[in-house]
Amino acid sequence: MSVAEKLEQLARWVPGIAGYQDRESARETDKTLRIQLAGQLTDARLLLDEVKRALVDARRLDGLAALDRLSSKLQKSENLVRFASRGYRGYFDEYKLTRKMLEQLYAFDLSLVDDVNRVQQLVAALPRDGRGADEMTPAIGAVEQALDEFAQHVVRRDDLMTQKG
Numbered sequence: 586m587s588v589a590e591k592l593e594q595l596a597r598w599v600p601g602i603a604g605y606q607d608r609e610s611a612r613e614t615d616k617t618l619r620i621q622l623a624g625q626l627t628d629a630r631l632l633l634d635e636v637k638r639a640l641v642d643a644r645r646l647d648g649l650a651a652l653d654r655l656s657s658k659l660q661k662s663e664n665l666v667r668f669a670s671r672g673y674r675g676y677f678d679e680y681k682l683t684r685k686m687l688e689q690l691y692a693f694d695l696s697l698v699d700d701v702n703r704v705q706q707l708v709a710a711l712p713r714d715g716r717g718a719d720e721m722t723p724a725i726g727a728v729e730q731a732l733d734e735f736a737q738h739v740v741r742r743d744d745l746m747t748q749k750g
Contacts, residue, residue: 618694618697619666619667619669620667622666622697622698622701623663623664623666623667625701625702625704625705626659626662626663626666626701626704627663628705629659629701629704629705629708629709630656630659630660630663630708632705632708632709632711633652633655633656633659633708633711634656635713636652636708636711636712636713636721637649637652637653637656639712639713639714639715640652640715640716640717642715643714643715644715645715645716645717645718647717647718647719648716648717648718648721650718651718651721651722651725652721652725655725655728655729658729658732659704659708659732661736662704662732662735662736665736665739666697666735666739669739669742669743690742693738693741693742694742696738697735697738697739697742700731700734700735700738701735703731704728704731704732704735707724707727707728707731708728710724711724711725711728712724
């Protein structure tokens with residue numbers, strides 16, 4: 586996928602993403618992307634609260650501990666993306682931005698968007714009919730794995746931002 590195609594795909598997802606092209610607005614664009622991603626993770630956590638309420642209403646408390654752990658992991662992922670290194674400081678302050686680096690950033694940003702969309706879909710698919718922990722274990726595990734992959738992508742992106750061209 587070309588740089589233009591990656592930028593176009595990001596532009597459809599985050600308003601103002603065209604700022605990647607302008608060095609002065611790149612930090613603001615990065616912040617906007619992070620806020621958007623964190624907001625989607627917050628939405629996923631709110632969906633998870635509905636699942637927990639359904640368990641409580643059904644008096645099936647055996648699954649609450651696993652869902653609380655998952656909620657905690659979602660919160661950590663929100664914070665990871667919200668408070669990770671801001672902007673393209675590595676590129677704009679010390680290092681020369683190359684087309685290859687920019688292309689890698691676009692790819693990472695698209696992977697973050699895909700990761701968060703996947704987390705949202707998996708959380709939305711959790712049953713809200715009061716099923717017990719045994720029945721939800723595979724679905725909870727899938728959400729946890731998706732969150733782990735997301736966290737790895739955030740860390741790898743931050744590493745990419747700070748390496749020299």
